[in-house]
Amino acid sequence: MSKIQLNNVSLDYIDDTNVFHALDNLNFSVKEGEFVSIIGASGCGKSTTLGILSGLRNPTSGNLLIDGKKSIGTGKNRGVVFQHYSLFPWMTSKKNVSFGIKQLRDDLCQREIDEMANGYLKKVGLEGFENKYPYQLSGGMQQRVAIARTLAMQPEILLMDEPFGAVDAKNKIILQDLLLELLQKDEDRKTIVFVTHDVDEAILLSDRVLFMNNKKIVEEILIDFERPRQRTKIFNTAEYSELRQKIMGLFYQVVKENIGGDEVVI
Amino acid sequence: MSQLFKVARFTPHALFFVLLSLIFLPSIAEVKNKGVFLGVVILFELVLLIKHKSKAAHDIVFFVFAFLAFWEFSTTKIPNSNIMLYPTPENVFAVYFSDWRKILTGIGSSMYLLLTGFLTAVISGIIFGMIAGWFTRIREAVFPIAKVISPIPPIIYTPYAVALLPSFQLASIFVIFSSIFWSVFISMILSVSNIDRKLLESAKTLNVKSTTMLWNILLPYCLPQVMKGLPISIANAFMVLTAAEMIGATSGLGWFVKYYSDFSDYTRVVAGIILIGVVVSLINLLIAAIEKKVIRWR
16 A cells, blocks of 8 residues: 555646646655655646645645545645745744654643753754754754754655745755665665756655656656665766666757747746 | 044034033023933943944934034023023933932833733733734634724724723733834734744654744744834834823823823923833834844844
8 A cells, every 4th residue: 555645636726717737637646754755847837736745725626635544634644845935934943853853743742842852953053052942043054954854754755846946056965865875774764755947956865856847647657776875876877877868858848838839938 | 434533523522612611601591400300411421432343332422412512502591582492401310319219110111001001912912913913714704894993093092991991001012012013913924924934844854833833933933023023013002002191090101101291291291201202112122132033043
């Protein structure tokens, strides 16, 4: 049984008289412990798909199954990291993390929650920043807090919506390595769906890449590098450049189609 | 520029000595007690010496001293035809000494009315505004009604409230309440309904309960905007309060001014007006301090 299953999922937005198709008959499944990336040009529907998976949006038709059961709305089994810093500005890093824990665990006392929060902040390398407010942290650090908050809730499924999209190049590499390191330990192994537009990021992190175009999944690419992975070992292989070329080729095709069709946007 | 600033640094101190000599030179008008006025002038000079690095402090004290020197000179050194309408600063400030008991009870009773009305209005405005902002259906019903009621100047209610309600205190609390409630209520509705969607979604994915959503997400999100409006609200409320006191009170700051103007005792009237300015400023300082304490995340 798949951990996540999407069956014929479509989503339409109706605005007065216009109907806008946001997703068109989506079918795919994710196995337990699998890392799947959804990649595609902006507007292809990848973030909307994640919105369906997280339960923030409900499909107009079709359904989302988690562990074989129909799922509606957000749930404790899923944690989400967004591209834009989703921390609460009035809480310190520690408060942000412990706020997340508190929503799920009413069996813990404040001291245990605080210890847990500190532990997860340490895991993402933010020891010493527990009492800083988000405005006192850099973008990369804020994103670390967001990751710590999501991990601290110990969800079975981790959904990430371009989590490093707004982080500068150097911090992006550091955060990707952090994610590889955190998620390759067996006890922390989670089912992950990761939305990105960065080809290298998708190949480096995932077991499988889904390429989306025009509200549909058009291609599925398996990435079978062994884990634990290391950036430096993968990047020089012939296999890597082949995968990269394949995905880039898909992007070029999208560009050609758009220019050839009536959606010319330059 | 720096030359100019050196001169500007020096002038308030020079004015201080001008003021001192004006106070000690013989006066045409009768001056009963120079002590309080002298004390106030020395206090300003001391504050300036403590804040000697601040340009703004120099400029502010310069204007205060210039005003006081003009007032002092024009009342005590030029023959003044109407000393009753245009009292000397010494006599005005002396009122704070001679009438201190009446002034303190006045501040006390005004503050009691103001605080009661203010706190009930702010707390209920926040709670109802949060609920009305969060539930679209309630908002769409209540917001247009609020927009009709809120522009009615609360002072207008005063005569009716005094007649309708059993005591003057209750009437003025009601009027103060209605002068603050609507602005807090409306600003709360607006800021709840304009909340950043990303924050809401992020809260939803954390599976927060609706009560947690109201108290731990919406309230702290909206608090800064509501607090920003409070100094204006409190100034409005004070205006309403003093106006109400002029109609029906037996003590209070507004009453003090009204009562003595009925006796044409304009020395006390001017003293009362200055006192009201000082009290409102102190309240605003207090609000700013509370805001700084409560909102530490900016």
